[in-house]
Amino acid sequence: MPDNSEPMTALQRRVAERQATSLPHLIVEELEQMIITGALKGGDRINESALAMRLGVSRGPVREACRHLERSRLVEFRANRGMFVREISMAEAAQLYDIRASLFGLAGRLAATRVTTADADHLRARIDQLESAGSMDDYYPLNVDLHRAIVALAGNPRLTDLYDNISKELHLFRRHGLEPPTARHTSNEQHRQILDHLRAGDSDEAAKLMEEHILAGKHRMLAEEVSD
Template sequence: MGDYTDALRRRVAERQATSLPQLIVEELENMIINGALKGGDRINESALAMRLGVSRGPVREACRQLERSRLAEFRANRGMFVREISVEQAAQLYDIRASLFGLAGRLAAERAGEDDVAGLLDVVERLRDCADMDHYYPLNVDLHRRLVALSGNPRLVELYDDISKELHLFRRHGLETDAAREISNAQHGEIVERIAAGDAVTVGRLMEEHILAGKSRMLGGSAHGVPRAVSNKE
């Protein structure tokens, strides 16, 4: 933890004059992705500022940015909290995300070169070797971002990322079991194979189905005791 904090503080120092609030936003987003912050958790601005070795001003601005991106919400007289959304809201976001992912897949299949495919296959192999959820989940997020980035459409990347951030907690829940992760990564492998073949129609269909499978896992979990209001993770 000490080495990580030291490295983080060095990054803070490098960006102090220009984009410090954005760096803090990225750190908070990583904490949400990694499960260190969960839906309903209070964001302790003082503790975070102390950890980073900065004043509370940049931390407060970062929290406002998170609020604008719908990852956090201010509660009067209580402070800033990681946002919670209902299962019904999550299901709607899954549908939007599935369509965006499918579109990205069709575009990626038309643009991807050999080096791109090799990079994707490397991530799929690393995912196969992940022993637990804490290692699998951030790498899974990275693979999805790589796939969408291959679309070559910056606005699509932005829209997809915004929707995904709101669903992080749900996605993490849907991949908790070994079997779910194996199935999900098998789908990744099939997607990359079709990208290598340049089969845009099939890639689009597979990538849309991949997200809808996550929606099904989330809805199945909600029927077996998952709270009706959970935070933003898929």
């Protein structure tokens, strides 16, 4: 546990509050956030001792969190070396993009029949926030949250889980694909078009635009691979 003579960090306070019930889950969330923000990249080793010290906990909950992330295919155990953030090939990333595009399109088809004026206003505020994001570090987590909010409006928890699991495996590639400011602006304009059709209840067009939105990310990824 952290030294009581030193002020607790915000993260350590969260750990203390949830120590008895969901500590491994909190650590999973923290590691996922580190992957989303790029603090952990594909191929990086997860130092369980350092992470446990940072959180002010024993290594047991950290190890349990890593096993959970291994089951969700975000990390992998390498014999005699430890736990690492998983690296995926370009071919596997392309396959995941295709699955994610179909799931996002389905979410749009369902959400268009359910979106309220309040929902649309909430999404528009999120899109405006994205437009004002000054850097990739600001933009990317907001972009992830916007997509999750849209999928949640479909009202299908199993679809949300499937979408989240596929998206988590693509965080490293998606972050790279949105690096140029022009790409971020184009992506956000697509968000506005999607919202217009969701608000109008146009299921077919919303589904089409949302699937194309994800496939545009796939095309950026493939184009960057060629240019490299």
